[in-house]
Amino acid sequence: MDALADRLKAGDAEAFEELVRTYGGRLRAVALSVLHDPADADEALQEGFLAAFRSIGRFEGRSQLGTWLHRIVLNAALMKLRAKRSRPDQDGEELLPQFTSNGVFAERQDDWGPEGVEDEVARGELCARVRECVAELPEKFRIPLMLRDVEGLSALEMAERLGTTANAAKIRLHRARQALRTLLERQRVGVAA
Amino acid sequence: MTCKQCEVDVHEYLRGTLSAAARAEVERHAAECSACGDLLRRCQELTCKDFVEFLNDYLDGDLDGQRHSVFDQHLSDCPDCRAYVASYRRTMELSVTALRGELAVPEEIPERLLQAIHDSRKQR
Numbered sequence A: 001m002d003a004l005a006d007r008l009k010a011g012d013a014e015a016f017e018e019l020v021r022t023y024g025g026r027l028r029a030v031a032l033s034v035l036h037d038p039a040d041a042d043e044a045l046q047e048g049f050l051a052a053f054r055s056i057g058r059f060e061g062r063s064q065l066g067t068w069l070h071r072i073v074l075n076a077a078l079m080k081l082r083a084k085r086s087r088p089d090q091d092g093e094e095l096l097p098q099f100t101s102n103g104v105f106a107e108r109q110d111d112w113g114p115e116g117v118e119d120e121v122a123r124g125e126l127c128a129r130v131r132e133c134v135a136e137l138p139e140k141f142r143i144p145l146m147l148r149d150v151e152g153l154s155a156l157e158m159a160e161r162l163g164t165t166a167n168a169a170k171i172r173l174h175r176a177r178q179a180l181r182t183l184l185e186r187q188r189v190g191v192a193a
Numbered sequence B: 001m002t003c004k005q006c007e008v009d010v011h012e013y014l015r016g017t018l019s020a021a022a023r024a025e026v027e028r029h030a031a032e033c034s035a036c037g038d039l040l041r042r043c044q045e046l047t048c049k050d051f052v053e054f055l056n057d058y059l060d061g062d063l064d065g066q067r068h069s070v071f072d073q074h075l076s077d078c079p080d081c082r083a084y085v086a087s088y089r090r091t092m093e094l095s096v097t098a099l100r101g102e103l104a105v106p107e108e109i110p111e112r113l114l115q116a117i118h119d120s121r122k123q124r
């Protein structure tokens, strides 16, 4: 494990400052990329660091300290984005695909078409819109998605973090992807046609 | 009715969108034509709902050999699931790209923000 992580766990005050100095700048950029408002981004960064300080005891060193922090600050920023848009907290079941009683898709499924992103500017905009959709996910979907897609945790590692079984973690991740897929399709993000 | 048309109609038949006359026509054709009869039977044995439920295991290669080939067969039978799988894969890619990308930006944290974080921690 990271030496800095060990010092943090031991409650070393200088280690906290070092942590903020080392990762603060790029994590601020992460928060800004989600929120597009420096004041909001700074708040999210602050909230993220506080959340990290509180949960450092649970950091197991499975991912890099920086990656772990990235996920926490990104989550704080996404939660703030969601709060700003004051979307009601849905349970997310309505984001899963619907089937008829004999198990076929209730709606005919559309082809999303070719990916069709050529330049870097367009890719940046696309990523911003994807993050907005991730922000809309209810927590129970957003967290497993980020554990996998930001931190790259395995099903077993996710299970430990979520306090569940590996199989349940896999199912949650799968449902999270299905829910995100629905949001992307509704908002025509990454959909060519 | 041609088999090509029937392939489309089998899914609409199961979805329940066909008129009574069109339904009867699918049933009549499926009873006579072994290819379309098999297609209808397969789509009832492994439904889209089952396919989607285990889609992650299928993509991860976690299904056993026989079940995997049943899933392969469904994918070649079913335009809805083909479209769904393609969009699910794109969702996976977009999610990783959008969420992982930012760590490389080198930038210093402003001193006042560092101080604010420091102070807020001490308050808790």
Ligand SMILES: [Zn+2]
Pocket: B002, B003, B006, B029, B033, B034, B035, B036, B037
């Ligand atoms: Zn036929």
Ligand SMILES: [Zn+2]
Pocket: B047, B048, B049, B051, B074, B078, B079, B080, B081
């Ligand atoms: Zn299907």
